[in-house]
Amino acid sequence: MPLAAPLAITLGDPAGIGPEVILGAWAQLRAQRRAPPAFVVGGPQLLRGLAERLGIDCPTVPIADPAEAMFASAAGLPVLAGLDGAFTPSRPSPEGASLALASLQWGTKFALSGVAAGLVTAPIAKAALAAIGWDYPGQTEFLADACGRPYRDAVMMLAGPSLRTVPLTVHVPLAEVSALISAELIVHKARIVAAGLSRDFGVLHPRLAIAALNxxxxEGGKFGDEEARLIAPAIATLQAEGIAAFGPVPGDALFTPRARTGYDAALCMYHDQALIPLKALEFDAGVNVTLGLPIIRTSPDHGTAFDIAGQGVADPGAMAAAIVMAAEMATARAHAGA
Structure with a gap:
């Protein structure tokens, strides 16, 4: 089923690697004949100049309306006119942060209105955005707010070809994790993950592995009681609801090749428990997916990488994977709603 609308791709911070991995990803996908209809929200002159300077074979096509992307994609990378600016690689600025924010805001509006089939976000610089008055911890929280959902409903899933992981707690000190975990939190996020896998990934009967904390x-309470006190009761609740959850699985056994064949997603207790295996296995193909929202959102699982920006060495693989995954999710969601 072809997409009914194009994907919207945001610029991210223009001083980071976002613009160049967008160009590189699109060039790669076009060469492979895998590029879905999509457009970049702003930056036509910026992207054209960068492609020329870095020698990236990616012609850009300025468009005045997102709908034009459905046919303009055949000629090159459609880029929405009206938002633009100069930039210096590796040097974030208030002007660059303002451009990144405007691109994100407009892209979100397009996705919410259905003008875009989904949203692919390039990396932002949170400190640069905070300096111009942005008060969100990250793009995920911004999107939850824009969609009228509480932050806890926006669930981050890291996805690659061989592994999907979900951190139940994210950017918090390790010392605080135990106090933040509850049976209710595990159940709430597991329900969202199971529904997201079914609706957006076509997994009819999702299998969820629930990681242990300790x-x-x-070890039977010898190294901590969170497994018996919090995690096991949550798993029992999920199983009673018909969700195929199991565990608690020790973290050192959860990501072996054999173990990974037994589940569709692993719910992990803290940030690094989820991200270390994903980045070790899928660094250049890892995608950050936001579940639990009415819109589709993906992002490459890396940051702005200011230290290498503008040098033409950034790997576009994760951005290409994010674009393809957003298109596949949009297709799966359309099938689920048919």
């Missing part, structure tokens, strides 16, 4: 899953 070594050896607590």
């Amino acid at each position: 070594p050896h899953a607590g």
Whole structure:
């Protein structure tokens, strides 16, 4: 089923690697004949100049309306006119942050209105945005707010060809994780993950592995009691609802090749428990997916990388994977709603 509308791709911070990996990803996907209808929200002169300077074979096509992307994609990368600016690689600025924010705001509006089939976001610089008055921890929280959903409903899933992981707690000190975990939190996020896998990934009967917090899953209480006190009751609740959840699985056993064949997503207790295996296995193909929202949102699982921006060495693989995954999710959601 072809997309009914194009994907919207945001610029991210123009001083980072976002613009160049967008160009590189599009060039790669066009060469492979895998590029879905899409457009970049702003930056036509910026992207054209960068492609010329870095020698990226990616012609850009300025468009005045997102709908034009459905046919303009055949000629090159459609870029929405009206938002633009100069930039210096590796040097974030208030002007660049303002351009990144405007691109994100407009892209979100397009996705919410259905003008765009989904949203692919390039990396932002949170400190640069905070300096111009942006008060969100990250793009995920901004999107939840824009969609009228509480932050806790926007669930981050890291996805690659061989692994999907979900951190139940994200940017918090490790010392605070135990106090933040609850059976209710595990159940709430597991429900969202199961629904998202079914609706957006076509997994009819999702299997969820629930990680332990402590070594050896607590060793019968010897190394901690969170497994028996919080995690096991949450798993029992999920199973009673018909969700195929199991665990708690010790973290050192959860990501072996054999173990990974037994589940569709692993719910992890803290940030690094989820991100270390994903980045070790899928660094150049890892995609950050936001579940639990009415819109589709993906992003490459890397940051702005200011240290290498503008040098033409950034790998566009994760951005290409994010674009393809957003298109596949949009197709799956259309099938689910048919």
